[in-house]
Amino acid sequence: MTAVRPAGTGLDWLATTGADWTVDPAVIASRRLDRSGWEPDGEPRAVVFPRTAEQVQAVLRGAHATRTPIVARGAGTALTGASAAGAGEIVLDLGRMNRILAIRPADGIAVAEPGVVTADLDRAAAEHGLRYAPDPASLELSTIGGNIATNAGGLRCAKYGVTRDSVLGLDVVLADGTRIGTGRSTLKGVAGYDLTSLFVGSEGTLGVIVAATLRLRSLPVPTATIAASYPDIADAAAASVALADARIQPVLAELLDEATLTAIDAAQGTSLRAAGAALLIVQTDGSPDEAERAIAVLGQGASSLRSTTDPAETAALLAARRQALPSIERLGRPLIEDIAVPRSRLAEAVREIAAIARRYDVPICTVAHAGDGNLHPLIVAGPHGAPISAAATRAGDEIFGLALRLGGTVTGEHGIGVLKRAWLEREVGPDNHALQQKLKALFDPNGILNPGKAL
Amino acid sequence: MTAVRPAGTGLDWLATTGADWTVDPAVIASRRLDRSGWEPDGEPRAVVFPRTAEQVQAVLRGAHATRTPIVARGAGTALTGASAAGAGEIVLDLGRMNRILAIRPADGIAVAEPGVVTADLDRAAAEHGLRYAPDPASLELSTIGGNIATNAGGLRCAKYGVTRDSVLGLDVVLADGTRIGTGRSTLKGVAGYDLTSLFVGSEGTLGVIVAATLRLRSLPVPTATIAASYPDIADAAAASVALADARIQPVLAELLDEATLTAIDAAQGTSLRAAGAALLIVQTDGSPDEAERAIAVLGQGASSLRSTTDPAETAALLAARRQALPSIERLGRPLIEDIAVPRSRLAEAVREIAAIARRYDVPICTVAHAGDGNLHPLIVAGPHGAPISAAATRAGDEIFGLALRLGGTVTGEHGIGVLKRAWLEREVGPDNHALQQKLKALFDPNGILNPGKAL
Numbered sequence: 001m002t003a004v005r006p007a008g009t010g011l012d013w014l015a016t017t018g019a020d021w022t023v024d025p026a027v028i029a030s031r032r033l034d035r036s037g038w039e040p041d042g043e044p045r046a047v048v049f050p051r052t053a054e055q056v057q058a059v060l061r062g063a064h065a066t067r068t069p070i071v072a073r074g075a076g077t078a079l080t081g082a083s084a085a086g087a088g089e090i091v092l093d094l095g096r097m098n099r100i101l102a103i104r105p106a107d108g109i110a111v112a113e114p115g116v117v118t119a120d121l122d123r124a125a126a127e128h129g130l131r132y133a134p135d136p137a138s139l140e141l142s143t144i145g146g147n148i149a150t151n152a153g154g155l156r157c158a159k160y161g162v163t164r165d166s167v168l169g170l171d172v173v174l175a176d177g178t179r180i181g182t183g184r185s186t187l188k189g190v191a192g193y194d195l196t197s198l199f200v201g202s203e204g205t206l207g208v209i210v211a212a213t214l215r216l217r218s219l220p221v222p223t224a225t226i227a228a229s230y231p232d233i234a235d236a237a238a239a240s241v242a243l244a245d246a247r248i249q250p251v252l253a254e255l256l257d258e259a260t261l262t263a264i265d266a267a268q269g270t271s272l273r274a275a276g277a278a279l280l281i282v283q284t285d286g287s288p289d290e291a292e293r294a295i296a297v298l299g300q301g302a303s304s305l306r307s308t309t310d311p312a313e314t315a316a317l318l319a320a321r322r323q324a325l326p327s328i329e330r331l332g333r334p335l336i337e338d339i340a341v342p343r344s345r346l347a348e349a350v351r352e353i354a355a356i357a358r359r360y361d362v363p364i365c366t367v368a369h370a371g372d373g374n375l376h377p378l379i380v381a382g383p384h385g386a387p388i389s390a391a392a393t394r395a396g397d398e399i400f401g402l403a404l405r406l407g408g409t410v411t412g413e414h415g416i417g418v419l420k421r422a423w424l425e426r427e428v429g430p431d432n433h434a435l436q437q438k439l440k441a442l443f444d445p446n447g448i449l450n451p452g453k454a455l
Numbered sequence: 456m457t458a459v460r461p462a463g464t465g466l467d468w469l470a471t472t473g474a475d476w477t478v479d480p481a482v483i484a485s486r487r488l489d490r491s492g493w494e495p496d497g498e499p500r501a502v503v504f505p506r507t508a509e510q511v512q513a514v515l516r517g518a519h520a521t522r523t524p525i526v527a528r529g530a531g532t533a534l535t536g537a538s539a540a541g542a543g544e545i546v547l548d549l550g551r552m553n554r555i556l557a558i559r560p561a562d563g564i565a566v567a568e569p570g571v572v573t574a575d576l577d578r579a580a581a582e583h584g585l586r587y588a589p590d591p592a593s594l595e596l597s598t599i600g601g602n603i604a605t606n607a608g609g610l611r612c613a614k615y616g617v618t619r620d621s622v623l624g625l626d627v628v629l630a631d632g633t634r635i636g637t638g639r640s641t642l643k644g645v646a647g648y649d650l651t652s653l654f655v656g657s658e659g660t661l662g663v664i665v666a667a668t669l670r671l672r673s674l675p676v677p678t679a680t681i682a683a684s685y686p687d688i689a690d691a692a693a694a695s696v697a698l699a700d701a702r703i704q705p706v707l708a709e710l711l712d713e714a715t716l717t718a719i720d721a722a723q724g725t726s727l728r729a730a731g732a733a734l735l736i737v738q739t740d741g742s743p744d745e746a747e748r749a750i751a752v753l754g755q756g757a758s759s760l761r762s763t764t765d766p767a768e769t770a771a772l773l774a775a776r777r778q779a780l781p782s783i784e785r786l787g788r789p790l791i792e793d794i795a796v797p798r799s800r801l802a803e804a805v806r807e808i809a810a811i812a813r814r815y816d817v818p819i820c821t822v823a824h825a826g827d828g829n830l831h832p833l834i835v836a837g838p839h840g841a842p843i844s845a846a847a848t849r850a851g852d853e854i855f856g857l858a859l860r861l862g863g864t865v866t867g868e869h870g871i872g873v874l875k876r877a878w879l880e881r882e883v884g885p886d887n888h889a890l891q892q893k894l895k896a897l898f899d900p901n902g903i904l905n906p907g908k909a910l
């Protein structure tokens with residue numbers, strides 16, 4: 001790309017940072033939005049493509065001095081507006097800092113730059129018989145930096161934890177350009193305050209991650225995959241709790257509700273709904289014995305059950321989960337919501353969401369990571385291209401209120417971004433919220449790091 | 456206990472807090488030290504025994520206003536000076552806030568006050584077929600609040616994580632008496648900055664924990680325990696890495712070096728050393744199949760191997776590990792050190808520590824949580840009752856330097872306290888350290904919370 005840098009943009013200081021940058025409208029347009037559908041006012045002023053941590057430091061030093069807001073960007077797959085950039089802002093695109101700096105199998109760790117695509121790291125680890133466990137559905141696009149900054153979850157996190165559980169240490173550039181290391185290269189350590197966890201999930205508002213030391217895990221022994229249908233969502237939720245009671249730790253436990261099954265059947269010509277009103281897909285990676293016990297537990301109350309260890313059949317059983325979003329997209333523009341409730345309230349949450357859908361006459365299909373009570377209600381918010389309908393917005397608000405009423409949270413894994421800012425204080429309370437704002441001011445006194453996001 | 460509150464102590468404001476308190480010298484003496492052997496200057500002024508969060512708030516409000524330093528205390532088992540209190544300070548003993556507020560098996564969580572003894576919570580969970588996984592060796596004495604404030608590790612953390620991994624949310628009183636909730640009651644959630652992790656491991660310097668929402672896990676299926684001796688520490692360390700390579704996740708993997716085995720043999724009349732210069736004790740709680748694979752892996756290169764599933768024999772195999780500290784105490788006053796290194800450097804670390812012992816002519820016995828590279832060199836620091844020998848202090852310093860040189864940390868699980876303050880900045884660097892100090896000032900502007908500790 002040839003850098004387009006017309007005079008008179010007031011951004012000449014960027015030239016001293018050593019980083020590539022551009023004000024080309026096409027490039028700016030390609031880096032302006034994330035996948036939330038939220039549109040910021042105006043256009044960002046420039047896009048910067050650093051290749052080194054030193055260049056990131058120089059950019060932040062300049063931004064700090066000139067009070068220029070900076071939006072760090074990985075792949076822009078956020079669903080919350082977190083990586084959208086508007087008027088007056090500069091996009092700091094970390095996509096070119098995409099080297100895997102080290103894989104140390106004997107230590108069970110990898111060191112990666114922020115722009116490494118999640119799935120690429122996992123594939124590189126696999127060459128050593130290891131894996132990077134966190135697997136957001138966006139893993140072929142999203143970056144390690146974005147995953148860390150949102151504390152991304154994934155299917156396997158039921159057993160292997162969310163992104164935070166795989167982050168041992170970070171290399172971070174602070175708002176004024178200072179660069180610090182946090183955490184460690186060891187699997188365990190407690191020296192000082194846990195700054196690492198503070199940056200994890202901070203949505204680019206406290207510092208820019210320029211490298212991460214990550215935990216790798218052994219590739220699991222062969223898996224078994226089980227798809228069980230139930231007459232009612234309550235039966236399916238009960239089955240997922242029964243697994244825990246039976247000391248079975250599935251790798252993933254995905255729940256699909258009636259509306260989702262109906263949407264998939266309509267789009268794909270399947271007949272999932274006929275087998276039962278709720279589908280639970282479970283995968284184990286422990287011993288064959290654990291798989292057998294899981295089959296026995298899930299079979300109780302199931303109207304139909306299939307299980308397999310064959311890779312092709314596994315893909316077929318998981319297809320229903322993968323087809324959920326594309327199938328729902330046939331109905332219109334989906335709003336991908338994200339709440340979590342205590343595990344015991346899962347069925348109640350799904351039923352209440354269905355009631356909200358009826359009340360507002362808005363289609364809502366719910367899929368859930370049943371193992372950890374994380375639900376994704378997919379609200380059909382109107383035709384594609386059209387703005388989000390008022391009914392969809394109200395239904396969303398009811399769903400957030402429901403999450404809090406059930407003792408849960410308004411975001412299980414996608415984060416606050418701009419879309420849920422109003423809910424954060426309601427969830428955490430005014431004193432906690434005030435403390436978070438003080439933290440933000442401490443880390444970023446000039447308010448240049450992704451302003452207006454996450455808080 | 457009758458409260459002894461002579462006039463003229465300048466502490467009359469304590470009477471307005473509703474909490475019991477005393478200036479009885481015997482009570483003060485019993486709450487002045489922790490288990491580190493470190494002696495603060497002078498005596499604390501009083502000990503306060505709150506029974507409610509509101510009383511804690513009132514105490515902190517008064518302390519904040521009068522700038523009176525407060526040392527929160529659980530059971531005082533810290534090994535770092537973290538819970539020692541000296542001149543001018545007030546001990547806030549949380550031992551009477553010891554109710555388990557809820558156990559919710561269907562949600563996999565418990566809610567506990569800070570003074571609950573770790574093992575009591577685990578036993579209460581066991582009544583529901585669950586367990587509280589973090590198991591510091593002090594678990595029959597230490598408290599949940601102390602465990603959280605130090606981010607305590609334990610034997611089982613190789614598989615189930617350290618205390619932080621079991622803390623979902625906290626109820627915290629800040630320095631000025633404000634009370635906030637952090638985190639959540641769900642297994643997953645990303646709303647706002649991760650304040651929970653910031654309080655975990657903060658050693659009473661950022662706030663006082665008055666309740667915690669904790670994750671419970673299923674009790675495991677029956678375990679197998681394996682004790683394997685090796686001719687050399689390098690073989691034992693290699694065996695523990697080979698376990699990971701074979702995708703085996705032991706619950707615990709404890710390594711005892713030659714000096715330790717010799718000390719145990721001398722004290723207990725056993726002949727552990729004769730079987731090999733290093734002993735690795737491993738426990739699995741997966742399937743029988745996993746245990747068999749572990750036996751096969753550990754057998755390679757072992758000079759002797761025993762395994763069992765029988766509870767009595769299990770206790771016998773674990774006895775060596777349990778007897779390590781008491782046996783070493785026969786040699787003199789032990790300094791319990793605590794470093795962690797990348798897993799691949801474990802054998803090197805043990806050998807270097809043995810070399811340090813020879814160089815300073817100080818007995819050092821090393822036991823390690825091999826699974827996560829966390830070593831406890833037990834330095835015999837002179838006769839009981841005598842001050843720590845200069846050679847022992849110098850040997851300790853060499854060990855911390857060694858940890859950093861090997862890419863590790865000066866504390867794997869015990870924390871910084873007062874004893875390792877000088878090392879924190881060397882480990883994390885001046886900019887990180889400065890940021891930690893700013894955090895401390897933000898949370899505790901008057902510097903009343905456990906001043907001089909952790910930073």
Ligand SMILES: Cc1cc2nc3c(=O)[nH]c(=O)nc-3n(C[C@H](O)[C@H](O)[C@H](O)COP(=O)(O)OP(=O)(O)OC[C@H]3O[C@@H](n4cnc5c(N)ncnc54)[C@H](O)[C@@H]3O)c2cc1C
Pocket residue numbers: 034035071072073074075076077078079082083094114135136137138141142143144145146147148149150151152153154155202203204205207208209210413414450453
């Ligand atoms: C189809 C689809 C499926 C998805 N599935 C999941 C899922 O299963 N689980 C899940 O949790 N999320 C999911 N997401 C949401 C999204 O993919 C995740 O939030 C992901 O972690 C974002 O990564 P990214 O690289 O695209 O980050 P971006 O969207 O570019 O940025 C996200 C946030 O991180 C900040 N950021 C990015 N890089 C850095 C850095 N180096 N330093 C500091 N801050 C930085 C940004 O400022 C922004 O606040 C999905 C999204 C899509 C479109």
Ligand SMILES: Cc1cc2nc3c(=O)[nH]c(=O)nc-3n(C[C@H](O)[C@H](O)[C@H](O)COP(=O)(O)OP(=O)(O)OC[C@H]3O[C@@H](n4cnc5c(N)ncnc54)[C@H](O)[C@@H]3O)c2cc1C
Pocket residue numbers: 489490526527528529530531532533534537538549569590591592593596597598599600601602603604605606607608609610657658659660662663664665868869905908
């Ligand atoms: C024999 C023995 C074995 C041990 N084994 C282990 C082990 O295996 N793993 C391990 O990690 N540690 C171990 N330790 C160290 C110690 O037991 C742990 O650090 C433990 O977590 C301390 O708990 P406590 O209740 O005794 O806390 P205390 O010693 O009373 O306090 C420790 C720190 O926490 C703070 N604190 C206490 N309660 C609160 C509260 N409610 N709010 C805020 N701050 C608070 C104190 O101010 C202090 O800074 C061992 C100690 C001994 C003596």
